[in-house]
Amino acid sequence: MEFRLLGTVSVDTFSGPLPLGPAKRRSLLAALLLSANTPVSLARLTESLWDETPPLHARNVIQGHVSRLRALLVGADAATYGVELVTLGEAYLLRVPETLLDSERFEELLLLAREQSDPADAVLMLREALSLWQGPALTGAFTGPPLQAAAHELEESRLAAVEELARGYALLGEHNRAAALLRTEAVAHPMREALAAALMTALYRAGRQSEALEWFHRTRRLLADELGVDPGRELADAYALILRDDPPPHEEPAGGRDGARNAPAGPATARRG
The missing domain is CATH 1.10.10.10 (Winged helix-like DNA-binding domain superfamily/Winged helix DNA-binding domain)
Incomplete structure (x- = not known):
């Protein structure tokens, strides 16, 4: 039962x-x-x-x-x-x-x-x-x-x-898989900035910078049209990281894949809906 x-x-x-x-x-x-x-x-x-x-x-x-x-x-x-x-x-x-x-x-x-x-x-x-x-x-x-x-x-x-x-x-280096997972949710929750920021970062880490930037501009327009607000800090920080073309963090931790496997996952936090 x-x-x-x-x-x-x-x-x-x-x-x-x-x-x-x-x-x-x-x-x-x-x-x-x-x-x-x-x-x-x-x-x-x-x-x-x-x-x-x-x-x-x-x-x-x-x-x-x-x-x-x-x-x-x-x-x-x-x-x-x-x-x-x-x-x-x-x-x-x-x-x-x-x-x-x-x-x-x-x-x-x-x-x-x-x-x-x-x-x-x-x-x-x-x-x-x-x-x-x-x-x-x-x-x-x-x-x-x-x-x-x-x-x-x-x-x-x-x-x-x-x-x-x-x-x-x-952490396992599977950034395309992360992007596919996040895209589904970002489409279903287009105003949820945390999802958009995470998707942008995953796309960037997967070498898909243009898609990441496109997603930022799409979300920015939605926020402006629907809520009359600018992107919050989390979304803006993800955008800035991509523009700087910073090396993606955690992509190759110390010790290679073994280092990644030993890195603890961060706790979940409430996301703005």
Whole structure:
């Protein structure tokens, strides 16, 4: 049994996905999974299922979805996996081992990757972590404000993992691979300066200076047209490095490839969206 938040909200079993039904039931499941093994109040669930004034019968709607979800879990022998949906007064609690939840495994793999001294090992773990994503987080759920915030936070973690993976490729001298990875995300997030700067640097390190400069001018125009601002320091610094034609850092560390393999990967930081 596996619970998925990194893509369509779902519960996979050996006989196939559980028929969760309407979006609000998926929202209920998502809210419970995001606080797995912690009671979630009726008030919190109400905020998650409605982004406007809830109906007078909201409590009954939630109770109905809880009953149906509990029946689905019981029918799938969830208890044998240590999974149980219980009522605790004015709250509900979904007991589920963290190993059955894709978002928890994703975060665990990120932590393990950051502990590796060998970039090659970190790259393997980051690729495994990102393979857990099957689409935008919480797809198929009706996302009230709490779930919208949770989906945004999960997406920020995914983008941080992508940027870390690109840095890992760079440490291994695989700059074209880093550029291909970053280009996909930079196209999807054209206003995210950190991605644009990382892509420019990867292209430059791969010997594709004209493409790197083109990406800077493209991003600069978007920032001016959409936000009325100039490029921030990170983007400007990447542009200046390319114009100076500085030797790409970390391309050939002391000790050659072995030196690169022993260089620790930097920690993820929040990127401006």
